Amino acid sequence: MTEPSAADDDPIIEVEDFCFHYGDKQVLFNIGMTFESNKVTALIGPSGCGKSTLLRNINRMNDLIPEVRHEGDIRIDGASLYDPRVEVISLRKRVGMVFQKYNPFPKSIYENIVFPLRVAGRNSRAELDETVERSLKGAALWDEVKDKLHESAYGLSGGQQQRLCIARAIANRPQILLMDEPCAALDPIATLKIEDLMEDLKKDLTIVIVTHNMQQATRIADNTAFMYMGRLVEYGQTSQIFTNPGEKETEAYITGRFS
Numbered sequence: 001m002t003e004p005s006a007a008d009d010d011p012i013i014e015v016e017d018f019c020f021h022y023g024d025k026q027v028l029f030n031i032g033m034t035f036e037s038n039k040v041t042a043l044i045g046p047s048g049c050g051k052s053t054l055l056r057n058i059n060r061m062n063d064l065i066p067e068v069r070h071e072g073d074i075r076i077d078g079a080s081l082y083d084p085r086v087e088v089i090s091l092r093k094r095v096g097m098v099f100q101k102y103n104p105f106p107k108s109i110y111e112n113i114v115f116p117l118r119v120a121g122r123n124s125r126a127e128l129d130e131t132v133e134r135s136l137k138g139a140a141l142w143d144e145v146k147d148k149l150h151e152s153a154y155g156l157s158g159g160q161q162q163r164l165c166i167a168r169a170i171a172n173r174p175q176i177l178l179m180d181e182p183c184a185a186l187d188p189i190a191t192l193k194i195e196d197l198m199e200d201l202k203k204d205l206t207i208v209i210v211t212h213n214m215q216q217a218t219r220i221a222d223n224t225a226f227m228y229m230g231r232l233v234e235y236g237q238t239s240q241i242f243t244n245p246g247e248k249e250t251e252a253y254i255t256g257r258f259s
């Protein structure tokens with residue numbers, strides 16, 4: 001097996017010899033990879049290979065699950081996520097997350113976005129207004145909702161609700177956005193809107209996305225990592241992975257011989 005290559009000399013995220021266990025079950029094995037800033041990196045591989053587990057470790061979401069443990073390290077800008085001085089709440093502000101099933105709060109569009117600011121005690125009307133407009137523009141939703149900011153988020157279409165969740169995730173200006181199959185519940189038009197949006201978003205942040213959709217990976221990802229049974233099999237530029245894979249498992253997966 002060829003050693004999966006590091007993507008960058010000056011990466012924003014470094015995963016080093018990372019292993020992860022749910023109780024007695026080990027699901028990630030010695031993952032070593034880096035993620036380039038201001039790029040989209042796709043994690044692909046068959047169901048259960050550990051993509052979401054790896055993604056959720058980048059903002060320590062897995063800490064919420066009992067009886068998990070890890071070995072190895074993940075660093076952002078050179079600093080370990082597991083340094084005891086790291087506050088998980090501030091880590092999650094720097095590393096936002098969007099899920100497969102869009103999950104707006106049962107509140108207005110406006111309140112969905114300002115909710116984290118209100119929780120932090122920031123109630124200045126000017127700051128809240130600025131955050132709502134900037135985040136909705138960043139998520140390419142402003143023009144569609146600017147006249148109904150105080151209506152329920154549940155009145156939006158599925159694609160709009162997902163873009164609202166993206167707006168909420170970028171409200172704190174994160175450095176990194178983790179996306180776990182963000183288009184899985186959306187129709188093709190809404191999917192293309194989110195894909196266009198990612199192209200814009202990566203000017204300001206780094207995106208890591210889990211996707212089962214091979215066409216999507218080729219459309220949006222600069223780099224692609226293929227995982228299989230908890231291991232990183234191959235990692236490189238998306239064009240190389242899809243046109244000239246170095247490993248037979250990668251080739252079998254991208255040509256649809258197993259899923």
Ligand SMILES: Nc1ncnc2c1ncn2[C@@H]1O[C@H](COP(=O)(O)OP(=O)(O)OP(=O)(O)O)[C@@H](O)[C@H]1O
Binds near residue numbers: 049
């Ligand atoms: N909370 C959990 N407790 C125990 N095992 C889990 C938990 N979450 C995931 N697993 C197991 O870890 C392994 C990796 O799951 P994970 O969801 O990371 O894979 P995946 O590649 O993202 O799969 P999919 O594409 O189906 O979402 C699987 O065997 C899964 O059953």
